[in-house]
Amino acid sequence: MRSGSPRCAFAIVPNRRGAPILNTPSPAIESAAHTLHWALRTYRERIVLAVSFGGLGGLVLIDIALRIDPRLPIYYLDTGLLFPETYAFIRNTERRYGISVIAVRPELSLAQQAQRHGDELWKRDPDACCDLRKVRPQRAFLKDYDAWITGLHRATLASRQAVQRIAWDAGSNVVKVSPLAAWSDADLVAYASEHDIPHNPLLDAGYASIGCVPCTRAVRPGEDPRAGRWAGFAKTECGLHQSPRNPGRPSSRLSERDQNREN
Numbered sequence: 001m002r003s004g005s006p007r008c009a010f011a012i013v014p015n016r017r018g019a020p021i022l023n024t025p026s027p028a029i030e031s032a033a034h035t036l037h038w039a040l041r042t043y044r045e046r047i048v049l050a051v052s053f054g055g056l057g058g059l060v061l062i063d064i065a066l067r068i069d070p071r072l073p074i075y076y077l078d079t080g081l082l083f084p085e086t087y088a089f090i091r092n093t094e095r096r097y098g099i100s101v102i103a104v105r106p107e108l109s110l111a112q113q114a115q116r117h118g119d120e121l122w123k124r125d126p127d128a129c130c131d132l133r134k135v136r137p138q139r140a141f142l143k144d145y146d147a148w149i150t151g152l153h154r155a156t157l158a159s160r161q162a163v164q165r166i167a168w169d170a171g172s173n174v175v176k177v178s179p180l181a182a183w184s185d186a187d188l189v190a191y192a193s194e195h196d197i198p199h200n201p202l203l204d205a206g207y208a209s210i211g212c213v214p215c216t217r218a219v220r221p222g223e224d225p226r227a228g229r230w231a232g233f234a235k236t237e238c239g240l241h242q243s244p245r246n247p248g249r250p251s252s253r254l255s256e257r258d259q260n261r262e263n
């Protein structure tokens, strides 16, 4: 852990804004804090937190993580196509926590992408577009790290039922830590309510899952929360959480015990 960071066991400490210490017993929060303590102690300066600023999980994770290590680097993937509300929410989050969030951007500008691959690639081949604007930039960024932290939790999607707290990310050759893996939606809402955690205002406008403007719509009552993403395509994931076809051997950065650790 970075020097000067609190070394208290698994307690949730006040954040830099002086928010009150959490003293309500909560197995979910204890468990997430435990995982974060382990990860921050193990990977020290070589770990980074990824937040999409679309769902509630990312902000909850920021709130818990910064209580443990206020200097933990945080990034988002700036595709250049996020909602104005999302960009404004990121700036508001920076002000609230006194942090500077890293914008990870694609190699190609939107104009360059249109020149090489045609206009509005997302309408014809969203997998290729996500690869150019999300997957490759993230993999390049993570070359400087040994581990990344995500706000994934199993409750969000059937395809995410296998999310583990600690796993090997073969695509980026780093360890993936998901402290909220076992949290329910109710756990997230309870934490957000107790700590007055803000959320992307689009969540109040019927958007259940928020990504890029061209690939996101509000969902109707009763629809699957992910129905508003890539509507008209079978695609449900951007590719950041999928393994490549030929994953390499897990690095020694993740011990066999940690790979098998279930959480």
Ligand code: SF4
Pocket (backbone or CB within 6 Å): 079, 081, 122, 125, 126, 127, 129, 130, 131, 133, 134, 211, 212, 213, 214, 215, 238
């Ligand atoms: S979500 Fe849509 S616009 Fe954004 S990178 Fe993926 S395909 Fe492109």
